[in-house]
Amino acid sequence: MITKAKVVVSMKEFLCSNKKFLILTSLVVLLSALTALVTPFIVQNVSDTLLISNKTFLLIFISMTLSFLLQLSAQLYRENYAANFNRQYLFQLLEKMSKLSYDTYLEAEPTYLINRIYQAVDALYLFFINSLPEVLKTALLLFFSVLFSSFISWKIAITLLLLIPLNYFGYKTINKELSVRMENMQQSSAVALKDLTVTLSNVDGIKSQANEDMLYYLLEHKIEAMYVALANANKFAQTTSSILGFINQLSQQLIYLWTSLMIAKGELEITNLIVLSIVLPLFFNSLSEVNRINLDFRSLNTSNQYIQNELDDKVEKNGHLDLVGIQSIRFAKPTFMQGTKKFDFNITATLSKNDIVYLSGPSGSGKSSLLKLLLKFRPTEGIYINNLPINQLENRSLRQKIAYLSQETTILSTTLEKNIGYGNLLTPEQKHFLIQTKLLEPILKNKNWETMLVENGSNLSGGEKQRIAAARLLITSADLYIMDESTSSIDEHSATAIFETILNFKKDKIIIFTSHDKKKQQYATKIIEIGK
Template structure:
């Protein structure tokens, strides 16, 4: 499964889906057992406090108001304060430890999810929009909150209900059974509502994904949008999606809120029955007034936990759907699996053997055979779309060949630990990654900052002369995407980063396109020096860059059509066999 999808099936299989949630979140529940014990203690305190608060109504009315007992007049309010303090402490403990469990689970699953996403091959990112992936990150909190709270909500409600139930039954058993039996009837409409909520949760997710993906696209292409006066079209499209989301959310609120009137109705019927049946019992002196009011208070208090049980049923559907979506990411296996072998020697030879690469049905590279050796500079030329970048991606194992193999120092790179060879490779492409941070940190990305070496790398990349002019030099803060730099300056920082790593293989994939001729000429001198002990590959687009290469490889439609020495290449150029148009 390359493309993430949303399951449109609205068939409700609560039991199976809840099982899936606990299969995923069970370990996190187990891991927090001590916190759960604290929650449980808090819960017992709160439940005892709640039950006792209903119970004290009876002696208050019977002893103080009916029998005029003065001692009880002072004792009862004190007891009441005590009972509420116990309840308060219990609720605090329960709330504090519960939110700890939820927040910690959220954190751990988020980290796991990012590790997983980072382990995926490039193809996954090409096929899925950023908004789609981000939305699945946001799903975590919905499921984690549900998974960690649901058990405890359930236990809490059962305990509180039990405590009230004891009071209710103790104060008048016949009456209690009548009243308690009406309450569960309210659960019936919930199952009908659950089905509706599931399809609405899916719809709202898909619309949300479209919207956040669009925002990403707008932010990443703002220059083009403005230059093409696309603001109005973007705003119009976004408004339409916003409206759709608004409608879906209104609909789900309507459905969700239906539980409330149902509950109110069943609750009022239960209370009405208690008043009539209990009133008759009191009038016939089979029950004291205190017992009656204590029972009534317990019933009114019982209403809240039963209502919240219903509330948590309404939460189940969005959480189950969210679990299904995030499982698509967490359970997905990366297509590029790391090898076991660590490459410990410097890379001195890369061989591409009978390599074919297919993107879905499209064959981008066909049966390639070429090798790159230490101390050599190879230029790759070819028209746009001929497969130059695809070949470079294969060397980094961003994709695996569909057929054939890539060998590094004689080892198939599939058998090697990716980090062990990527740590010794640098690539500069036209897509330049600059993050918000100092120039020094941008250059040393992923490595310790050594200021001297940073300056040296910047000098080699012909970047230091403009950085020197900044007030803060290499400590100048760069904006996201390098917005405060020119295209050529960004490219030179990226080249400095590649040099700073001191790699065995340096790949420049159209990395100098934004440089003026003079800077490029100066950079050529640097590359001449750098070639020593390195494999240098330059995907070239200017005839002047090709001059430093010993070998020139020409690609066309995914195939190597020529492999020349520099001399042969020059002769081919002179004879007009190769023109500027052949160099993309």
């Protein structure tokens, strides 16, 4: 678990790296506090209600308007800064997610991880933009409220002072229990949203269901758990905080009543009641802000604990050697662990440039698992790159030298061109090269580079998806090309055409492929059999 010390260090580093924003935030807070306090300050210095003239009203109006305009300008700038900050923080967490160990990534489930990451970004945003500035503002308003009250009566000032620790420690005790409930709520929400996303993303599956209650039966329990967890958190928060709210409201009413009696007796001025009518709402609103700030911090702390426990502490192992290029690959009876179970391959082989290797074996023999070991998806023994143990190689350095075409094709909700370029525009040379290969010819008959592709490629056939994946492979510069059943979902003629195109344009490389189509063995210069 993340310790309090770690949270503090992290927050200190965070604050130090955003000094400009903190200065701007402090300015907004000071201006906001000034806007709230200018009226009681002016009235407090007027000894007689008869002296409150049109000039006084004009002074209050001008002061508050000027302060408000400055505050508004600073807030707009602050929100623009926050948008950039949120973007950077989101990508930082997504990078942490991408560096999780392979099995942790699978077990945690990507959609669940993404939902928790969004919650973490929102939690930090709310604390950074709202709660952190409110700490200073709340402190200022509480201080000046007590100060103005002390000018009127020490009894009122003492009452307000006693309410501050009562609310602070009361809400702190409440929120300690609430943080546990919030963790349960975040977990339930992430699980429910994950299943909603996965289920509703399958458009064909949803539309083909004749049973209209299918979604209800499929998702009922998890959605119910999500809202029950939310309700439990809210019930606890509202019930316990209402007690403190009652004490605050009772105190406020008694202060008004006592002040009115003192005015009736001639011991206080009517201006004192005017000041209190402005100061007391500021004071009690600030007390309620103490609770919200505490809640936001608890939410932030919950998210920080998740990031520490599930992202930072479960990063995949990395090597220390930089890889310039792949000259050779040697299998010496590779082994790997998945959980507590050990897997081994009785394979001894050496691969070099120009080798086209067919990886043969029945379904379930571990062909895909072996190929993934070449990418260091799992720690392994018995694989050597350029005669170096693969575990000693830096992950990114190794993966930059490998082009991997898996059985699943990722289709982005963007243009055909950006899909092939994985979000980037293609260069004129890349477009010319792809047209020359004729790989995209069937797609470009009905579409163009600017055609928008929808989520999961719903406006593409299986063959078109595979051609897009193959096009990505062709424009990728690598030393090792891996094709894992990459054309299994399309017709034999199209599959052969795609396969031959890749082989023709990727000579002088190491190519490893798997295929249920035994005819493709004819292209191989070496065959490695698994499962015998």
